[in-house]
Structure formats: C-alpha cells, structure tokens
Amino acid sequence: MKELELKMQGKIKRLTNTTFKFDERIKEGWFSAVYFLKTREIVKEFRPNTNVTMQFFQKEHAVLCGTDEVIALIKEFAEEPEKLEIHSLKDGDKISPFETVLTVSGAYQSFGYLEGLIDGILSRRTSVATNVYNVVKAAGLSGIQKPVIFMGDRDDHFTQQSGDGYAAFIGGSSAQATHAMNEWWGKEGMGTMPHALIQLFDGDIVAATKAYHAKFPNDELMVLVDYNNDCITDALKVAREFGPTLKAVRIDTSRTMIDQYFLRHQELLGTFDPRGVNPKLVFALREALDNEGYNHVKIVVTGGFNEERISEFEKQNVPVDLYGVGSSLLKINIGFTGDNVLLNGEPEAKAGRKYRPNPRLEKVE
Numbered sequence: 425m426k427e428l429e430l431k432m433q434g435k436i437k438r439l440t441n442t443t444f445k446f447d448e449r450i451k452e453g454w455f456s457a458v459y460f461l462k463t464r465e466i467v468k469e470f471r472p473n474t475n476v477t478m479q480f481f482q483k484e485h486a487v488l489c490g491t492d493e494v495i496a497l498i499k500e501f502a503e504e505p506e507k508l509e510i511h512s513l514k515d516g517d518k519i520s521p522f523e524t525v526l527t528v529s530g531a532y533q534s535f536g537y538l539e540g541l542i543d544g545i546l547s548r549r550t551s552v553a554t555n556v557y558n559v560v561k562a563a564g565l566s567g568i569q570k571p572v573i574f575m576g577d578r579d580d581h582f583t584q585q586s587g588d589g590y591a592a593f594i595g596g597s598s599a600q601a602t603h604a605m606n607e608w609w610g611k612e613g614m615g616t617m618p619h620a621l622i623q624l625f626d627g628d629i630v631a632a633t634k635a636y637h638a639k640f641p642n643d644e645l646m647v648l649v650d651y652n653n654d655c656i657t658d659a660l661k662v663a664r665e666f667g668p669t670l671k672a673v674r675i676d677t678s679r680t681m682i683d684q685y686f687l688r689h690q691e692l693l694g695t696f697d698p699r700g701v702n703p704k705l706v707f708a709l710r711e712a713l714d715n716e717g718y719n720h721v722k723i724v725v726t727g728g729f730n731e732e733r734i735s736e737f738e739k740q741n742v743p744v745d746l747y748g749v750g751s752s753l754l755k756i757n758i759g760f761t762g763d764n765v766l767l768n769g770e771p772e773a774k775a776g777r778k779y780r781p782n783p784r785l786e787k788v789e
Contacts, residue, residue, distance in 0.1 A: 437789075438492045438495055438496070438788070439492040439493070439496060439608070440492075440496050440499075441496045441499075441500045443492075443496075443608050444493055444496050444497075444608075446496075446497060446500055446501070450497070450500075450501050450538075450541065451501050453537055455540075455541055456537045456538065456539075456540055456541065457540050460536060460537040460539060460540065461537055463532075463536060463537075464532070464533050464536055464537050467532050467533045467536070468533050471532075472531075472533070473531075474531070474532055474767065474768060475529065475530060475531055475532070475767075475768050475769070476529070476530075476531075476532045476536070476764045476766060476767055477527055477528070477529040477764070477765055477766035477769075477779065478527065478528045478529075478535075478536070478539065478762050478763065478764050478765070479524050479526070479527050479762070479763055479764075479765045479779060479780065480524070480525055480526040480527070480542060480543070480546065480760055480761065480762045480763075481522050481523060481524050481525060481760065481761060481780070482519070482521070482522075482525070482546070482547075482550065482758050482759060482760045482761070483521045483522060483758075483759075484521055484554070484757075484758050485518070485519070485520060485521065486518075486519050486550050486553075486554040486758055487516065487517075487518060487519070487550065487553040487554045487557045487594065487595055488513055488514070488515060488516065488517045488518075488519045488525055488546075488550055488553070489515045489516070489546075489549035489550050489552070489553035489590075489591045489594045489595070490515070490545040490546040490547075490548070490549030490550060490591070491512045491513060491514060491515050491525070491526060491546070492514075492515055493545050493549065493587070494512075494526065494542050494545050494546060495510060495512060495788055497538060497541060497542065497545065498510065498528065498535055498538060498542075501538060502530075502534045502535040502538065503531075503533065503534040503535075504531075504534055505534070505535075507530055507531070507534070508528055508529065508530035508534060508535060509528070509529040509530060509787070510526070510527070510528050510529075510787070510788040511526070511527045511782075511785035511786065511787050511788065512525065512526045512527075512785060512786065512788055513525045513526070513782075513784060513785060513786075514786075515549075515553075515594050516553075516594050517784070519550075522780070523780075523782060523784075524780045524781070524782040524785065525546070525760075525782075525785075526542070526546075526785075527785065529766070532764070536764075539762045542760075542762060543759070543760045543761065543762055546760040547756060547758055547759050547760045548584075548587070548588075548591070548756055549587060549590070549591040549594075550591075550758050550760070551591075551754075551755065551756045551757055551758045552588050552591035552592055552595065552753060552754060553591040553592070553594045553595040554595065554758060555595065555731075555752065555753045555754070555755060555757075556572070556574065556591070556592045556594075556595025556596055556597050556753050557595040557596055558731045559572055559729075559730065559731050559734060559747070559749055559752070559753065560572050560595065560596040560597065561731075562731045562732075562734040562735040562738060563734050563738065563747055564738070565734075565735055565738035565739060566738040566739070566741050570738075570744060570745060570746055570747055571598035571599070571745075571746045571747070572596070572597050572598055572746075572747050572748075572749055573597065573598060573599045573600070573601065573614065573746065573747070573748040573749070574588075574589065574592040574597040574599070574600045574601060574605060574749065574750075574753060575601045575726065575748045575749060575750040576588055576592070576601070576605075576750045576751065576753055576754050577601045577602050577605070577750075578750065579750050579751040579754050580754050582604070585602055585604035585605045585607075586604050586605065586607040586608055587608070588605065588753075588754065589602070589604065589605025589606055589607070589608065589609075590605075590608040590609060592605070592753065593608075593609050598746075599611075599614035600613055600614065601613055601614065601615055616636070616643065616645075616646040616647070616648070616674075617632065617633075617636055617646075617647065617648050618648070619648065619651050619676075621635075621636065622648065622651040623651070627651060627652055629647065629649065629651060629652070629658045629661060629662060630661055630662060630665050633645070633647050633662050633665070633666065634665075637666070637669070644671040644672070645666060645669055645670050645671050645672075646671055646672040646673070646674055646724060647659075647662045647670065647672070647673050647674065648673075648674045648676060649662070649673045649674065649675060650674075650675050650676050650677045650683070652684075653677065653681055653683055653684055654683065654684040654685070655673075655675050655677065655683055655685065655705065655709055656683075656685050656708060656709050656712045657684070657685075659673045659709060659712070659713060659721075660712060660713070660716065660718075663713060663716065663718040663721055664716070667718075668720065670718070670721055671720075671721065671722060672721060672722040672723065672724050672745065672746070673709070673713075673721060673722075673723060673724070674723075674724040674725070674726060674748070675701050675705065675706070675709070675723070675724070675725050675726070675727075676701070676725075676726045676727045677699075677700050677701050677705070677727060678699075678700060678727065679699050679700035679727070679728055680699065680700075681699060681700065682698045682699055683698070683705055685705065685708055686698045686704075686705075692704065700727060700728065701725045701726075701727050701728075701729075703736075703737060703740050703742045706723060706725065706737075706742050706743060706744060707742065707743065709723060710723060710743040722745035722746065723743060723744055723745050723746075724744075724745065724746045724747075724748060725737075725744050725746075725747060725748070726747070726748035726749075726750075728751075728752075729747055729748070729749045729752070730749065730752035731752070734747055734749075763777045765777060765778060765779040765780075766779050
C-alpha cells in the first residue's frame with residue numbers, strides 16, 4: 425500500500441523519502457546555490473560551533489504544501505539530522521501572509537545549504553495546491569460542488585508530475601490525468617479519448633467510440649464531441665447510439681473557433697463572445713440532450729479554464745457537471761523565503777526580518 429494511503433489512515437505521520445526518491449546529488453550540493461556551499465565551508469572553519477534558527481514564510485493567503493517533502497529532504501541530507509530541531513505546519517493547512525510555516529534550528533553547516541531547495545519545494549507545491557483550491561472553490565459557487573480534474577501533463581516538464589499531482593490532491597482535485605500524478609497517493613490516472621483517437625477513425629465519432637467501448641468496456645463512457653466543431657450534432661449521434669451507456673460528453677472547443685451550432689443559428693450572434701467553450705453552447709447542448717431524453721448524460725468542459733472563467737460559468741448556473749483544468753493550476757505565484765533569525769538562541773537577522781514564533785507549529789520527531 426502506498427505511503428500516502430497509510431498516512432490518510434493515520435498509520436504514519438509524515439511522508440518520507442520512500443515516497444519522494446530524492447536525487448542523491450543533493451548531498452553533493454549539486455542543486456544548491458554556490459554561495460550557500462561556500463558559506464558552509466567558511467562556517468566549518470571559522471564558526472564551527474554556531475547554531476542558527478532558520479524560519480520560512482510567504483506573503484499570500486494560501487494552502488500550504490511541501491512540508492513533508494522538506495522534512496524528508498532535511499532528514500535525508502542534513503549532517504547529523506537527529507541533532508536538528510524542526511517545527512512545522514502540515515500539508516493542507518491554510519496559511520496567512522508572513523506566517524511562519526517552518527523553523528529549523530541547529531548547526532548551520534548541517535543544513536544551511538538546503539535553504540534554496542526548501543524554498544523551491546514549498547513555493548511550487550504551495551502554488552499548485554492553492555491554485556487548485558481556488559479553482560475547486562470557484563467550481564462550487566452555484567451551490568453544487570463540481571469535480572475538478574487536474575490535467576497539467578502537457579503544461580510543464582514531465583518530471584514534475586508526481587509532486588504536482590500530490591499538491592493538486594492536497595488542494596482538492598477529484599482526479600488526475602496521468603498515473604505519475606497519482607504516484608504519491610496510490611491511485612491511477614483518469615481519462616478517456618483524445619482528439620487523436622477520433623482522427624484515426626477518419627473523424628467518425630461513433631466509430632471511434634465503438635472501438636473505445638469495445639476495448640475498455642468497464643470504463644464509464646465519456647466522449648469528446650468537438651473534433652468536427654459541431655458539438656451538439658456529434659453529442660446526439662453518440663447519445664442515440666449508446667443510450668444509457670453514455671455517461672458524459674466533453675467539449676474542448678478552441679478559443680479561436682466558433683461551433684457550427686452558432687453558424688446555423690446566426691440570430692444568436694452579436695450579443696456574446698461565441699468562441700470556444702462558452703455558456704450559450706453548454707446551455708444549448710444541455711437542452712438538446714434533455715429534449716431527446718438523455719438527461720443522464722453529463723457535460724464536461726475543458727480548454728483554458730481557470731478560477732475566473734469557472735466563477736463566471738458558476739455564477740450563470742451553466743449546466744457543467746465537471747471541469748478539466750490544466751495550465752492555470754501550474755502558475756508558480758507564491759514564493760517562500762528562508763531567513764536566519766536567531767544566532768545561538770539570540771535575535772540576529774537582516775534588517776526587516778525577525779523571529780516570529782507561531783503557536784500552530786508542531787515539533788517534528
């Protein structure tokens with residue numbers, strides 16, 4: 425069983441390097457800024473018995489993520505980590521601007537060179553978790569909480585998928601697009617058909633769907649219906665063919681395209697932006713499905729969705745059942761800072777910074 429599953433059951437307290445599988449070159453300082461490495465060598469020679477308290481914070485209202493990873497990093501690569509004292513909040517905690525989320529106390533030469541790595545881990549994981557949290561919150565503005573699928577596989581380097589998927593899970597996403605995104609929490613990727621499958625069947629959406637269903641009969645059948653830029657026509661084609669077996673249709677119309685429905689109903693044009701996946705298209709699709717008795721078929725929307733756009737859909741009660749979101753969730757917009765704020769137990773920090781105790785921190789054993 426995966427370590428995160430055990431954590432969720434309360435059998436372990438923090439994730440470890442069993443989950444994270446750090447690059448061993450961290451120990452050599454390969455990923456640390458050179459000035460930290462030089463400082464470590466100077467301190468070893470000139471101030472070997474100096475202890476510091478390093479404090480980490482950021483400047484937004486956010487959902488914290490990356491603390492387990494940071495603690496595992498310190499325990500794996502600090503010199504004599506058992507002599508360090510660590511206090512930390514937990515992944516998933518809501519945090520405020522300038523709130524201390526982590527302190528590490530001990531010999532500087534033991535852990536100081538990890539400062540930049542700690543900042544980077546907390547920045548990326550917290551940014552993704554917070555972005556997802558805000559999108560999930562937006563997806564419930566209508567009073568009904570809509571699921572959000574994390575679809576960030578094509579928006580960043582593939583090596584980031586496991587950590588980003590975990591952060592998205594902490595933020596509240598319902599499912600992830602790849603197996604790698606689920607690695608740290610023991611699930612599998614979720615998805616059905618891409619445009620490529622329909623293309624391979626000469627644009628015949630019914631033929632492509634028949635092949636999909638024949639190969640994966642146990643999957644809940646969700647069909648992508650914008651390949652021919654005629655969402656309503658193609659959605660009705662597959663609904664008539666598969667009836668109750670069809671569980672959902674997905675619209676992914678490009679923001680540079682206008683669906684054929686509006687070209688057939690030009691009287692609708694002129695009062696709204698008809699490009700891409702827009703509210704009027706979703707309302708029209710819902711009405712068309714319902715008029716033929718396919719009330720059970722859910723509508724999934726993807727393609728450039730973010731917190732603002734989802735909020736607009738929800739405020740208009742657009743009949744979306746599930747949102748798929750990618751690139752907007754991967755914006756790194758939260759930066760963490762690590763400061764040495766105590767020297768041998770006494771206040772000593774650069775101007776503008778000081779030790780800020782936080783009673784919410786818990787001691788890490």
